[in-house]
Amino acid sequence: MDWTAIWLTLRLASLTTVILFVLGLPLAYWLATSTWRGKFLVEAIVALPLVLPPTVLGFYLLMAMGPRSPLGQLYESFSGRLLPFSFQGLLLASVVYSLPFAVRPFAAALAAVDWRLVEASWCLGVSWVRTFVRVVLPLSWAGILTGLVLSFAHTVGEFGVVLMVGGNIAGVTRTVSVAIYDEVQALNYAAAHTTALFLLGFSFAVLSLTYALQRRVWVI
């Protein structure tokens, strides 16, 4: 089994999930509560990675990260390195690619919270932030957890974007899915099978755990 690829994939998926939690939650809160008329544009942009072929997304991400792009130049001036074909570049691409898988469940969960409960909390003198922690989060965590698991699983399973942005550098950008593809190309079916089976078992276990946790929430 390709432990290097597995470790890299888990690291990438975990970091992507953490970043999406931090960035996605405020964005989802805004989407769930804003009454701005142009909100649909933001919603459409967030959902784009759902429908775009990974190659299209990967292509534009690569363009955006390139050494001649503002983002690429900014990154280079800070770190002295290039963004494409690096772990950091891959991480950035994963965050964009998995954005809808986090933000949409988040927003749905937040929108399902009865707004009067939030107002009741405010009227009881509790601040906006503490209301979010004491009322909104406890009532929406099942949906938020779903979003986190989906982003994690989606990142573990991404392939096209990785190839476009990350390439296939062992220990840097070669994820499990790419590693399996390599083994199959090399007609090394046994190795491909063990890694694939590991991925299958892992994904099934994570999803089962999530659904089990959610079930328990509903029967308080």
Add this chain to the structure above:
Amino acid sequence: MSAQLIATFEKRFPGGPTIRADFSQPADVFSITVLFGPSGSGKTTILRCLAGLERPEEGSIHFGETIWFDAACGTCLPPQRRGIGYLFQEYALFPHLSVASNIAYGLSGLSRAERQRRVGEILDLVQLTGLEERYPKHLSGGQQQRVALGRALAPRPRLLLLDEPLSALDATMRERLRQDLRRLLRTLGTPTLLVTHDRVEALALGDHVVVLDEGRVCQSGSVHEVFSQPSDAAVARIVGVDTVEPGKVLHVEDGLATVAVGSVQLVALAQDAGTGDVYACIRAEDVILEKGVATPSSPRNRLTGRIRALSREGPMIRLSLECGFPLTALVTKQACDELELQEGEQVTALIKAPAIHLVPRG
């Protein structure tokens, strides 16, 4: 003069109605002001503006010395800093918290021991001791209402805002809690503003009434004043004076006005109606019914008519009469049975002159 809550503001909804509030109420002594009006009249919007949940476009809200809102200088205190207790129509209890935690929710400023003591006090006050570990969905409607009230009262608010506090309950429960609520609020002595569309609730709970219709204040004053002397026909209809009929004052003599209503003439107190077009307002419970030939008695108005319809209303029967104009009477079921009142029957309706309230028309 004691400190006052003075609300003079305008809230506009784009493409919707404009709500204008203009009233005041004592801010440091107990009194219940009822915002009364049909649904859609803007009662809840006014309450939400007072709570700081909506921001009016114009005007100001002063609570004693404190400015809660002033459009001119852009001040708008958030709900957290107004020191209010708000009871939501459907209570808005936190479903993930127990009764005790719901009540303790607004007490985070207190120490643990103080908080527990206060929760105990409140549980006693709203008679929920023993249920502190329950979750809201395992409580009856009446218990939920008391938890919500207790939660609002726990942080000792300076002003209580109650949005239809009894409307989510069934009729029997409503009747019982109505009396309890007034007693409880009086014990606490917190100035209270209460929204309702229920006339009985307004009469039973309020000291003062602000009548709202289509987003504006039509009349405000003491409960008795507003209900017995509606300032115009719209208020009369809203406060539920049952008969509101157009008429014309023919002449005034010795403080008594003779009014032509439909095909008959009524005698009413002249008040300040002057002469000319008026609405004659008669409450159904002020109409006395007699059968057979009328013998001389004190009521000035005796009208012969026929019963057009009867309908049951709890222990009472509401009768629609035609006696030169449509008149509604409310009598007990017992009286109705004794007199054998039936549809089509001929009766005499007696109305005392002071029971006919004349409202200038125009």
